[in-house]
Amino acid sequence: MNRQTLLAWLAIGATIGSFFGPAVVRGRPLAFRDSAHFYYPLFQWCRNEWVAGRVPLWNPAENCGSPVVADATSSVFYPGKLLFALPISYDWSFNLYIVLHVVLAAGGVYVLSRSWRASHAAATLAAIAYSCGGSVVFQYCNVVFLVGAAWLPFLLLAADWMLRRGSWAGAILWGVVLALMTLGGDPQTAYHGLLIALLYAAILGWKRWREPPKAASQGRSPWYARRLALIAGGGCLAFVLSAIQILPSIEATRLSDRAAFNRPRNVYDAMTVALQGSESEQPLGETRGESIARGLFGEPEALTHHEAIYEFSVGPWRLAEYLWPNVGGRMFPMHQRWFSLLPGEGRIWTPSLYLGLFPALLAIGSLIVPARCMRDRWLKWLVLLGALGSLGYYGLGWLVQELASVVQFQQQAEAGIGSPVGGVYWLLVTCLPGYAFFRYPAKLLPIVAL
Numbered sequence: 001m002n003r004q005t006l007l008a009w010l011a012i013g014a015t016i017g018s019f020f021g022p023a024v025v026r027g028r029p030l031a032f033r034d035s036a037h038f039y040y041p042l043f044q045w046c047r048n049e050w051v052a053g054r055v056p057l058w059n060p061a062e063n064c065g066s067p068v069v070a071d072a073t074s075s076v077f078y079p080g081k082l083l084f085a086l087p088i089s090y091d092w093s094f095n096l097y098i099v100l101h102v103v104l105a106a107g108g109v110y111v112l113s114r115s116w117r118a119s120h121a122a123a124t125l126a127a128i129a130y131s132c133g134g135s136v137v138f139q140y141c142n143v144v145f146l147v148g149a150a151w152l153p154f155l156l157l158a159a160d161w162m163l164r165r166g167s168w169a170g171a172i173l174w175g176v177v178l179a180l181m182t183l184g185g186d187p188q189t190a191y192h193g194l195l196i197a198l199l200y201a202a203i204l205g206w207k208r209w210r211e212p213p214k215a216a217s218q219g220r221s222p223w224y225a226r227r228l229a230l231i232a233g234g235g236c237l238a239f240v241l242s243a244i245q246i247l248p249s250i251e252a253t254r255l256s257d258r259a260a261f262n263r264p265r266n267v268y269d270a271m272t273v274a275l276q277g278s279e280s281e282q283p284l285g286e287t288r289g290e291s292i293a294r295g296l297f298g299e300p301e302a303l304t305h306h307e308a309i310y311e312f313s314v315g316p317w318r319l320a321e322y323l324w325p326n327v328g329g330r331m332f333p334m335h336q337r338w339f340s341l342l343p344g345e346g347r348i349w350t351p352s353l354y355l356g357l358f359p360a361l362l363a364i365g366s367l368i369v370p371a372r373c374m375r376d377r378w379l380k381w382l383v384l385l386g387a388l389g390s391l392g393y394y395g396l397g398w399l400v401q402e403l404a405s406v407v408q409f410q411q412q413a414e415a416g417i418g419s420p421v422g423g424v425y426w427l428l429v430t431c432l433p434g435y436a437f438f439r440y441p442a443k444l445l446p447i448v449a450l
Contacts, residue, residue: 004120008127012106015128019137020099029091030098033141039073040094043143046076047084047093069245070252073144075185077244080147098140101150106131108153109450115157116375125359133355134321135445144185149446151177152189156450159197160375162230163204166223171230175237182242187249188438190242192447194235195432199385200378201227207374258305258437263295265306265436266429270296296430299418305439309429310420312349312440313392317342321353322360344402346393349442355449386448388424392441395423 001009023030031040046068049056056076059068068074075081083100084093106127113123130136130153139146155177161170174197181190208223239246253259262283264270270292273282282291300306317339320327328339331351339345363383371377398419420426425441 008110008120008124011124012110012127012131013103015132016099016102016106019132020095020102020140024095024099027089027091030095030140035098035141035143039143042074043081043084043094043097044090046074046081047090050085067248067252070248072182072187072245072249073185075144075147075183075245078147078180078183078185080180080184098143098146101143101146102131102137102140104150105136105146105153108150108157112153112157116160125356129355129359130446130449133449134350134352135355135449138350138352139446145189145443145446147184148181148186148189151181151184152193152446152450155181155193155196158234159193159200162234163197163200163227164375166226166230168230168233171234172237175234176241178234178238179241182238183245187246188443189446190238191432191435191438192444194231196382196447197231197234199381200375201231203374203378203381253437260304261295261306262301262304263291263298263306265295265300265309267296267431268433269436297417297421300420306436309436309439310393310425310441312347312442313394313425314349314353314390314442314445315339315342315345316391316394318353319387322355323357325352325354344394344398349440350445353445353449382450383448385424386444389428390425390441390444390448391423392425393420393423395420395426397421397423 020030029036029040045059045061046056056068056074059066069076080097080101083097084090086093086096088096109130110123110127113126114120118126136146136149139149155174158170158174158177161167162174163170174193178190178193181187181193205224205227261269263286264273273288273292273295276288280288282288284291286294295306300310318328329337331337331348337348337351366376367380367383371380395418397417400417401419420429425444428435
């Protein structure tokens with residue numbers, strides 16, 4: 001390790017230490033929200049089962065008994081859980097599990113930045129901004145999503161290696177990272193990893209398609225065929241490595257309220273309704289056509305998973321937090337968040353999106369400057385689509401309703417179009433197979449931060 005790398009890691013370590021050091025030194029569990037009442041006792045129960053010589057497959061203490069492996073958030077078979085086998089107290093293991101994933105996130109960004117020819121100083125700044133920014137560091141209270149964010153930099157590195165160079169080694173690394181995300185309890189970020197790679201392949205393929213045939217050293221068909229084979233191969237490897245978690249989760253999800261619907265939430269639900277007999281009665285007393293239209297283009301039905309899909313959407317006014325911390329007020333230690341008074345404000349996933357004023361200004365500047373290569377264009381599309389996707393509930397339908405309320409047509413607007421309709425997250429839910437089983441648009445924020 002040379003002197004510059006050592007200084008970089010000292011700076012990264014000092015920053016992360018300032019976040020977590022006081023609690024860790026005092027032996028206080030890093031527990032807040034879901035970490036306190038869900039992950040902390042769940043991981044402790046799993047650890048006790050392993051210590052007792054039993055694989056934690058069935059938990060008799062929850063809901064009169066529940067299959068643990070069928071819940072992806074249990075992350076029973078995630079290799080990182082070996083940390084809980086160390087001969088230290090459970091509180092120390094839990095804290096170490098969280099802090100080391102923040103360190104992993106920082107290390108991933110540092111390696112990614114250096115591999116893309118950034119200076120040591122730039123890589124250090126990027127690592128600190130990502131790992132200690134609000135979108136990532138606050139996931140200590142949703143540990144499985146911190147795991148997904150920690151592996152995300154390695155996913156981008158592997159996708160670039162796989163698609164730009166046509167490397168099978170890159171495809172293997174990409175598949176392994178997808179599997180680690182899934183086993184770690186964050187299959188939605190793994191799904192996003194597939195979409196990220198497909199977007200990059202499309203951008204590279206578009207550039208190649210526009211080249212004159214003689215400019216390409218190889219034929220177009222072999223280039224496309226190889227990239228599709230790499231993505232398919234990496235995806236198959238990811239499935240094989242994480243099948244022990246995926247298969248039980250799929251079976252349990254099909255029996256959960258996430259699979260139930262009164263109105264179609266996507267084109268696949270709509271196809272199911274359309275193929276029903278002509279005399280079949282819809283749950284809400286509507287015709288098949290009305291059910292499909294209101295399900296796809298109307299307001300999500302209240303108190304259903306369809307409505308929960310769009311919870312924790314990021315209000316567009318919150319984008320100001322990238323430039324100034326606590327611009328909307330603080331949530332704690334005393335709740336003084338004036339953004340909560342806004343009529344359209346919903347539930348908050350992270351209390352701040354801030355990742356540093358200097359990194360934010362540099363990022364905005366790089367978005368304005370024309371892309372130098374296809375990789376830059378790919379990253380800009382990820383920022384744009386990730387930010388728009390995180391808006392979730394605040395889609396074109398919401399904008400239409402807000403404008404209609406100004407001109408006194410609120411009732412007509414609400415009857416005609418749902419708030420999420422036309423947004424990026426609505427498109428993902430409506431068009432992608434299986435995506436309707438996920439929820440919470442704010443989970444896209446680590447992609448934007450990265």
